[in-house]
Amino acid sequence: MRSLLKLTWVEAKLFFREPQALFFTLIFPLILLFVYGGVYGNKSNPMFGGFGMVDVSVPSYTAMIIATSGLISISVIVATYREAKILRRFKATPLSPLHLLTADVIVIFFMTAVGMMLLVVVAKLVFGLRFFGNALSFAGAFVISCASFFSLGFILCGLIRTARTAQIVSMALFFPMILLSGATIPIETMPEYIRNYARFIPLTYVVKLLKGFWFGDSWSQHQTELVVLTVMFVVGLLITAKTFRWE
Amino acid sequence: MQKDTAIQVEKLHKSYGKLTAVQDISFSVRKNEIFGIVGPNGAGKTTTIECLEGLRSPDKGLVRVLGLDPQKNRRSLHERIGVQLQESRIASQIKVWEVLDLYTALYSRTVDYKDLLEKLQLSQVRSRFYSRLSGGQKQRLFIALSLINDPEIVFFDELTTGLDPQARRVIWDLVREVNESGKTVVLTTHFMEEAERLCDRVLIMDHGRIITLDSPENLVKKLGAEHKIIFSIKGRVQIESFNELATVEKVSVFRDKVTISGKDQRLLADVVNHLIERRIPYYDLQTQQPNLDDVFISLTGKEIRK
Numbered sequence: 072m073r074s075l076l077k078l079t080w081v082e083a084k085l086f087f088r089e090p091q092a093l094f095f096t097l098i099f100p101l102i103l104l105f106v107y108g109g110v111y112g113n114k115s116n117p118m119f120g121g122f123g124m125v126d127v128s129v130p131s132y133t134a135m136i137i138a139t140s141g142l143i144s145i146s147v148i149v150a151t152y153r154e155a156k157i158l159r160r161f162k163a164t165p166l167s168p169l170h171l172l173t174a175d176v177i178v179i180f181f182m183t184a185v186g187m188m189l190l191v192v193v194a195k196l197v198f199g200l201r202f203f204g205n206a207l208s209f210a211g212a213f214v215i216s217c218a219s220f221f222s223l224g225f226i227l228c229g230l231i232r233t234a235r236t237a238q239i240v241s242m243a244l245f246f247p248m249i250l251l252s253g254a255t256i257p258i259e260t261m262p263e264y265i266r267n268y269a270r271f272i273p274l275t276y277v278v279k280l281l282k283g284f285w286f287g288d289s290w291s292q293h294q295t296e297l298v299v300l301t302v303m304f305v306v307g308l309l310i311t312a313k314t315f316r317w318e
Numbered sequence: 319m320q321k322d323t324a325i326q327v328e329k330l331h332k333s334y335g336k337l338t339a340v341q342d343i344s345f346s347v348r349k350n351e352i353f354g355i356v357g358p359n360g361a362g363k364t365t366t367i368e369c370l371e372g373l374r375s376p377d378k379g380l381v382r383v384l385g386l387d388p389q390k391n392r393r394s395l396h397e398r399i400g401v402q403l404q405e406s407r408i409a410s411q412i413k414v415w416e417v418l419d420l421y422t423a424l425y426s427r428t429v430d431y432k433d434l435l436e437k438l439q440l441s442q443v444r445s446r447f448y449s450r451l452s453g454g455q456k457q458r459l460f461i462a463l464s465l466i467n468d469p470e471i472v473f474f475d476e477l478t479t480g481l482d483p484q485a486r487r488v489i490w491d492l493v494r495e496v497n498e499s500g501k502t503v504v505l506t507t508h509f510m511e512e513a514e515r516l517c518d519r520v521l522i523m524d525h526g527r528i529i530t531l532d533s534p535e536n537l538v539k540k541l542g543a544e545h546k547i548i549f550s551i552k553g554r555v556q557i558e559s560f561n562e563l564a565t566v567e568k569v570s571v572f573r574d575k576v577t578i579s580g581k582d583q584r585l586l587a588d589v590v591n592h593l594i595e596r597r598i599p600y601y602d603l604q605t606q607q608p609n610l611d612d613v614f615i616s617l618t619g620k621e622i623r624k
């Protein structure tokens with residue numbers, strides 16, 4: 072237990088010393104917020120069902136932060152461990168390697184939550200963000216989304232050997248995903264044929280779920296999203312258990 | 319297993335696919351000795367030492383370290399041994415004191431890492447990132463990590479490869495200190511000089527087999543190589559008389575340089591006595607003793623990589 076706590080603390084410090092992960096988790100969402108919020112403000116807009124641009128964007132950007140953590144942070148951290156033979160050194164101690172991954176998952180989850188809270192606070196102070204849902208339900212949806220996407224990240228870890236490939240592959244998945252799922256550009260503003268593609272992008276379900284709960288939907292209104300995300304979580308775990316290698 | 323045995327290896331065998339890295343080797347390491355494994359690249363040193371550490375699984379054979387099976391009792395073994403790996407790193411953005419603090423939390427019994435920083439001369443760089451350390455400092459940090467749990471056995475795999483001669487000497491002193499504090503040391507090296515200066519016993523291996531195992535002195539003695547004494551003389555001096563000495567086998571002169579050789583270790587004393595008795599004026603006297611390098615070359619037929 073003591074070792075897990077200490078590891079978590081050290082991994083958190085390391086996260087803050089890693090500019091790339093830090094940028095996409097904390098800074099990039101704020102940049103988007105200021106660009107879109109600056110242009111459109113947060114006035115009621117019939118296109119968004121009477122809500123403002125910022126109201127709609129914050130849950131979407133939250134989905135983007137989750138995608139960053141799941142796809143980029145997890146795969147890059149694990150691939151770096153492997154490549155730099157950092158895991159080998161830990162293997163020569165009584166530490167269970169599972170503790171190391173647990174510490175990383177805790178840190179990355181925590182940073183995802185911090186990224187979201189930072190976004191919410193800034194949006195509220197600067198653009199008068201409004202929340203129409205139930206905070207507990209939204210938190211639940213947030214946790215389910217994280218579990219599902221982190222699990223996706225671990226599939227990548229099983230398939231990718233080097234840190235460099237992890238960077239490239241995760242970025243190649245990340246950008247189309249955040250562009251076409253409505254996580255950055257509202258899906259409502261996109262042409263019909265792109266909206267059809269969005270169905271096949273896992274992040275779309277996170278966007279829908281978080282947006283729904285932001286505006287006060289109930290759990291029964293989002294059964295599709297919940298099923299898809301749960302299946303992704305379980306399938307991810309199964310594949311990871313089969314393909315994951317420490318070295 | 320006898321009471322003073324730290325490690326016992328019987329018919330250890332390990333191959334990677336078709337390549338056999340270690341072939342049925344057997345040896346044992348006594349408690350409190352410095353045991354060296356020497357051999358050229360690819361000899362199987364790392365494979366052997368990592369089988370002892372529980373990091374690789376042998377295909378066949380028996381390994382007992384402190385009475386434990388490294389595969390079955392990995393956790394409890396790792397509490398009691400210290401390890402420095404030939405190939406490993408730690409996160410580059412971590413500070414020296416942070417790694418030590420972290421590793422302190424991994425073991426149930428530890429020493430104060432501040433003492434280790436002091437002893438390994440790392441106190442000045444305690445807040446420096448790992449990536450900013452020099453080669454010697456990194457290696458000393460790895461020694462510190464291997465000692466943090468006050469282990470009974472410490473394994474060093476090529477501790478001084480890539481270090482300059484001065485840094486190497488600092489590390490040698492540290493290894494001796496570690497051993498004097500009551501720990502068994504198992505090390506691998508490319509450097510014959512290192513093995514000769516540090517080790518109580520040396521195992522020479524090549525192609526996954528043991529070639530020989532003994533103390534450096536015995537290895538040299540067994541080799542039966544020649545000691546040489548070389549000195550210079552001025553003017554015409556009678557040197558034929560050296561042939562009368564029992565330990566002298568050959569005398570040769572080249573210009574003003576005299577070389578006297580023989581296998582007996584008493585050769586030097588005999589020659590010097592003779593020089594003094596006969597009042598032969600000499601200068602620049604040097605001796606050449608056979609060393610482990612010669613043993614190695616004569617046993618494996620090749621020169622070890624420097």
Ligand SMILES: Nc1ncnc2c1ncn2[C@@H]1O[C@H](COP(=O)(O)OP(=O)(O)OP(=O)(O)O)[C@@H](O)[C@H]1O
Pocket residue numbers: 334337338339357358359360361362363364365366404
């Ligand atoms: N994980 C591995 N997979 C496949 N082959 C390996 C592996 N590790 C070592 N080998 C091979 O086994 C042989 C012995 O390697 P080992 O690393 O034990 O030698 P070594 O004596 O430590 O060499 P060096 O002095 O270069 O460190 C070599 O031919 C090496 O290529």
Ligand SMILES: [Mg+2]
Pocket residue numbers: 363364365404476
């Ligand atoms: Mg080696």
